[in-house]
Amino acid sequence: MPNSLIFNRINPPPLDYLMLNKLGFGPSEWALERFKTLGLKGYVEEQLKPDDAADDILNKKLKECSYPIEYEQFNVDGSKKIVKENRYYDLINAPLERLWPLNQNSVNYQEKIYPAKQVFGATIIRAVYSKWQLRELLVDFWHNHFNVSVNIDDRVAVTFPIYDREVIRKNALGNFRTMLEGVAKSVAMQCYLDNASSKASPANENYARELFELHTLGAEHYLNHLYNRWREVPGAIEGKPTGYIDEDVYEAARAFTGWTISDGADDWKGGKFANTGEFHYFEQWHDNYQKRVLGVEFNPNQPPMSDGKKVLDILSSHPGTAKYICRKLCTRIISDKPSEEIIELAAREWMLSVNKPDQIARVVSIIALSEECRLTWGDKIKRPLELAISSFRAVNADVTPNDNLLWVLLQMGQQPFAWPTPTGYPDQSTYWINAEMLLRRWNFPINLMNYYWHNYAKADASSQVPDQLKTCKEVTAFWLKKILGYIPEGDTLQNLSVYLADGGKPEREMYGKGNLRNEKISWLVSAILLLPDFQVR
Numbered sequence: 001m002p003n004s005l006i007f008n009r010i011n012p013p014p015l016d017y018l019m020l021n022k023l024g025f026g027p028s029e030w031a032l033e034r035f036k037t038l039g040l041k042g043y044v045e046e047q048l049k050p051d052d053a054a055d056d057i058l059n060k061k062l063k064e065c066s067y068p069i070e071y072e073q074f075n076v077d078g079s080k081k082i083v084k085e086n087r088y089y090d091l092i093n094a095p096l097e098r099l100w101p102l103n104q105n106s107v108n109y110q111e112k113i114y115p116a117k118q119v120f121g122a123t124i125i126r127a128v129y130s131k132w133q134l135r136e137l138l139v140d141f142w143h144n145h146f147n148v149s150v151n152i153d154d155r156v157a158v159t160f161p162i163y164d165r166e167v168i169r170k171n172a173l174g175n176f177r178t179m180l181e182g183v184a185k186s187v188a189m190q191c192y193l194d195n196a197s198s199k200a201s202p203a204n205e206n207y208a209r210e211l212f213e214l215h216t217l218g219a220e221h222y223l224n225h226l227y228n229r230w231r232e233v234p235g236a237i238e239g240k241p242t243g244y245i246d247e248d249v250y251e252a253a254r255a256f257t258g259w260t261i262s263d264g265a266d267d268w269k270g271g272k273f274a275n276t277g278e279f280h281y282f283e284q285w286h287d288n289y290q291k292r293v294l295g296v297e298f299n300p301n302q303p304p305m306s307d308g309k310k311v312l313d314i315l316s317s318h319p320g321t322a323k324y325i326c327r328k329l330c331t332r333i334i335s336d337k338p339s340e341e342i343i344e345l346a347a348r349e350w351m352l353s354v355n356k357p358d359q360i361a362r363v364v365s366i367i368a369l370s371e372e373c374r375l376t377w378g379d380k381i382k383r384p385l386e387l388a389i390s391s392f393r394a395v396n397a398d399v400t401p402n403d404n405l406l407w408v409l410l411q412m413g414q415q416p417f418a419w420p421t422p423t424g425y426p427d428q429s430t431y432w433i434n435a436e437m438l439l440r441r442w443n444f445p446i447n448l449m450n451y452y453w454h455n456y457a458k459a460d461a462s463s464q465v466p467d468q469l470k471t472c473k474e475v476t477a478f479w480l481k482k483i484l485g486y487i488p489e490g491d492t493l494q495n496l497s498v499y500l501a502d503g504g505k506p507e508r509e510m511y512g513k514g515n516l517r518n519e520k521i522s523w524l525v526s527a528i529l530l531l532p533d534f535q536v537r
Helices: 015-022 029-047 056-064 096-103 109-129 133-145 154-158 160-171 176-185 187-192 206-215 246-255 306-316 319-333 340-352 359-368 371-375 384-394 403-412 435-450 472-484 492-500 514-530
Strands: 066-074 080-088 259-263 275-281 291-293 296-298
Touching: 015 029, 015 371, 029 133, 029 359, 056 109, 066 109, 080 109, 096 109, 096 154, 096 160, 096 275, 109 133, 109 154, 109 160, 109 384, 109 403, 133 160, 133 319, 133 359, 154 160, 154 187, 160 176, 160 187, 176 187, 176 206, 176 306, 187 259, 187 275, 206 246, 206 306, 246 291, 246 306, 291 306, 296 306, 319 340, 319 359, 340 359, 340 371, 384 403, 384 435, 403 435, 435 514, 472 492, 472 514, 492 514
Parallel strands: none
Antiparallel strands: 066 080, 259 275, 291 296
């Protein structure tokens, strides 16, 4: 079902609401005040230099919140172990030495997946409460770009806090080349795409294929019709090929042989690796013969890891990579179909900043401050995770993530860190608009505001209405402005006011007190969250 049939003729909100929806997970009172004080440029500049120490509300939440774990386990002697606990978020900052032992066969599956669940919980809390919304948006972007599924391999799940903390979050506003190597050496990516077992003759091509197709140049630069005829690639003879071919993937796979993990496995050379979970370069698995990647000759017998690092150097500085990733960034921030002009402008900054420590922040600044970003609205539907978090923020919900929220997001189609293929979740509205998905996303605000079986969030809508607002129309206008930033044209205000008045006149005072009043306003807020105006960005 084309989105133009559902979300057409939606008027843009005021600039602050518009930009806070694009540069984060929706407005909050703090964000609106900062935007008003600093203006768009000042707000973006502040967001691109986040100060974690100043994030007092978030820091308090992360310290006080807990995530439940529950399971039964039968021991060898026949005894039963019952675990039912709420544990603080201690694993999100845990070192490898604490996490890696959870990978042992004797450890219950719920303990193995629990580190990843803590990352999920912390991700939700950060997205809801952090002042640094733009960073949280980019963390979500890069997790999707460098997608791994925590359900594929226990080693991915137990070390996922390190992947999130040291690879994605640490570099989300930094230098792409630095992040690219961090991804390549991480337990998560090594195990997810099988490079940990890649040896010379023949090399495993899984990681190298996705490195080209998804992480750097993108499928748009894949010249599959040439296969191994590298001299026919435009620019290749001069060392500046416009795209890549299968031979480049094969040769790059050879460059990454020997990049592995100390996971206690047989080294196939008469010994075993240590079992620490650390990245390990094993020279005896490396293919030391000459190679050629994107028209660049690699001499044989190079120093340890230099072949793989050279591939990362070439790819991270390639104009095709700049174009591909900037297109994805513009699609995430601006709209499903950003103009070629803004993509080219961002790609130019990418190439100029390729060696700068804040390369990504510089590129994002160009996109966020563009006229196209300010003037584009309603061309992108919120994905389920974004819809959930923006709903929490819109109603000032008290959020405590749990497995019920994981389940609800799974039903809506976007359980974090669980997309099985390396592509990551789709970022086009057409994927998310169909009858089944729309029904599930419409159920979300109804459950959020009116039912509490889930225990992951609660919002008191009635207490947020100023005392001086008495009539149904005044209360409705308050919530429309609070959630959307404006009152939609047409009869939306009238219809919702009549709904709040149980079919009566909008101008009459609300009747009912206590629970009855709370219930009526909660259903009104649900209806506003269901409006197309809130579902888009």
